[in-house]
Amino acid sequence: MQLNFSIPGDDMDLAGIASSTLKKKLQQIGVDNSVIKRTVVALYEAEINMVIHGGGGDITINVTPTEIQCELVDHGPGIADVNLAMQEGYSTATDAIREMGFGAGMGLPNIQRNSDHMEIHTVPGEGTTVKIMIKIG
Amino acid sequence: MSEEYLHSVTLDKDLCKGCTNCISHCPTEAIRVRDGKAMIISNRCIDCGQCIRTCPSHAKKAVSDPLDMLNKYTFKVALPAPSFYAQFKNVPIDTVLTALKKIGFDDVYEVASAAEIASIATAELLEKVKSPRPMISSSCPAVVRLIQVRFPSLIEHVIKIQTPMEIAARIVKNQIYPDKRGLGVFFISPCPAKVTSVRVPLGNEKSEVDGVIAQKDIYPALRKIIKTIDKPEHLSKASSLGIRWGHSDGESEAVNSKKSISVDGIDHVIRVLEQIESEDFHHIEFIEAMACPGGCVGGTLTVENPFIARSRLKRYSMACENRGIKDSDQLTEFDISWTKEIYSHPVLKLSENMSEAIKMMDEIEKIDAELPGLDCGSCGAPTCHSLAEDIVTGKAQKTDCIFILRDEIKKVAGQMAELERRMPQTRNFDKR
Known part of the structure; x- marks a missing residue:
């Protein structure tokens, strides 16, 4: 099963559409609730990051009976220091985004905690690709 | 997992025009129109009453128990929901309760009193128990069933305390009239989901409520009696803490957690539950979630406009501020926790494979x-x-x-x- 989403930047209303759509489909194909929960949390976090930092982008999700793979590609500014971004509490979000309750940091570590494998490929000035893999069963 | 669903919400086929208004409003996509008539997919229905609200032909109905069911018992106790008081304009709570005794009940016990107990128990739970946050109130059965069908990962967030209705029935049966023969306990209900909860209990093997009377069924006769009452008995004991449960915000105010929110209306509840699943709300401690707009006063078995009823109930509860249960030791002689776990109803699953x-x-x-x-x-x-x-x-x-x-x-x-x-x-x- 493949799902594709194109998420515009700076539109917080649409951020979350991929994770909530995927959630319903995972329920329908009978994936365990705890796996769904981890997937939703990781993907939602990555989606929000893509909107806030990456100026939007494309999400491709593949589901097989053994795993869920999500790839989020943006063409934003990239992450200057991935190690720093992986630290708990580190955030570059603007005040406007924080007022909405987002941007408290923890994004990347939270994705890592909830996934079985996570990869970040980033080139400053060109964009970021985040890959998340979660095992089923 | 596969417990049989018996519903309060049903369809009057003769009135249904097959107009499809109801299908798009159902939060669990439980209705289809087939051969010109709506059809409820039983295992998806959560008895929220949304279809009753949206049907222009009044073909969707909630089946509750008939008034003559009282005749099966020799000693009848009425359990009026807090929302019931708001159905009557400028009628003191004592008068409403006295009228219930005149119409055929032998005694009354206010569900609002049981709600005080539930409030105190919930506050204690929030303080002592480290379960996943936010904790979600289980007082609205339609919300609990919604979680079972659409948000199974949130089941562990649901507060495992009996509803005020069940607590009230247990107090009457175990504490007030433990040996009474022919005792029947009747909930005066604003909502069809409570009818279903008595038939197919949540968190219990068996409900202690014997019958559920719709507020709108008892209203006309009671109104006539109310007009004849000059000197009501002094029967009301519940405080504002419990009476407020009848409208939105009331329960969270009673639980008194600084980090709580209240949400009413099934669509709003769904949005909040979606956000809890994405962990947006982990900084919130407690969520009061009501399927009906305005809370229980917005139930489909009520008579009064929900907004008028809400404002009225707020006024009535303010008059009852300085009384009620003060000491949590005097609460109940029994445990008010759930005695049975609830499970997800994976009705949306396409195949076992x-x-x-x-x-x-x-x-x-x-x-x-x-x-x-x-x-x-x-x-x-x-x-x-x-x-x-x-x-x-x-x-x-x-x-x-x-x-x-x-x-x-x-x-x-x-x-x-x-x-x-x-x-x-x-x-x-x-x-x-």
Whole structure:
């Protein structure tokens, strides 16, 4: 099963559409609730990051009976220091985004905690690709 | 897992016009229109009453117990929900309770008193128990069933405390009248989901409530009696803490957690539950979630406009501020925790075999892409996507979509015209 989403930047209303759509489909194909929960949390976090930092982008999700793979590609500014971004509490979000309750940091570590494998490929000035893999069963 | 669902919400086939208004408002996509009549998919229905609210033909009904059910018992106790007080304009609570005794009940016990107990127990739980946050109130049975069907990962957030209705019934049966023969306990209900909760309990093997009387069924007769009461008995004991449970915000105010929110209306509840699943709300401690707009006063078995009722109930509860239960030691002689776990109802699952389910999902997406995406409901399913699901699960066909059907007709008409042109040349049709 493949799902594709194109998420515009700076539109917080649409951020979350991929994770909530995927959630319903995972329920329908009978994936365990705890796996769904981890997937939703990781993907939602990555989606929000893509909107806030990456100026939007494309999400491709593949589901097989053994795993869920999500790839989020943006063409934003990239992450200057991935190690720093992986630290708990580190955030570059603007005040406007924080007022909405987002941007408290923890994004990347939270994705890592909830996934079985996570990869970040980033080139400053060109964009970021985040890959998340979660095992089923 | 596969407990039989018995519902309060039903359809009056004679009144149903098959108009499809209800299908798009159902939060669990539990209604289809087939052969010109709405049909409720029983294991998906959560008895929220949304279809009752939206049906222009009043064909959706909530079945509660008839008033003459009282005759089966020799000693009857009424349990009026807090929302019931708000149905009457400028009538003191004592008068409403006295009227209940005059209409045929032998005693009354206010559910608002039991709500005080539930408030104190919830506050204690929030303080002492380290379960996943936010904790979600279990007082609205439609919300609990919604979680079972659509948000199974949130089951561990649900507060496992009996509802005020059950606590009230247990106090009457175990503490006030423990040895009474022929005792019958009746909840005066604002909502159909409570009727279902008595038949198919949540968090209990068996409900202690013997019957559920709809507020709108008892209202006309009670109103007549109320007019005759000059000196009401002093029966009301509940404080504002419990009475407020009848309207939105009331329960969270009573629980008194600084990090709480209250949400009412099933669509708003769904949005909040979605956000809890994405962990947006982990900084919130407690969530009061009510399926009906305005809280229980917005239930479909009430009489008064919910907004008037809410404002009225707020006023009535303010007059009862300085009384009620003060000491939590005097609460109940029994444990008010749930005695039975609740489980998810994976009714949305396509197949028991995951590979098969993924294949079906691919097929659903393929068909969905061919459908017009208007979600018009003419096929009898709430959305194009749900029609695609119904097609793949063998419950519908593509031509149920009127746009696909029109295209097919156009195709066939084109083929017929083409066929007509290909008539054998051996005959000259013009010289007949």
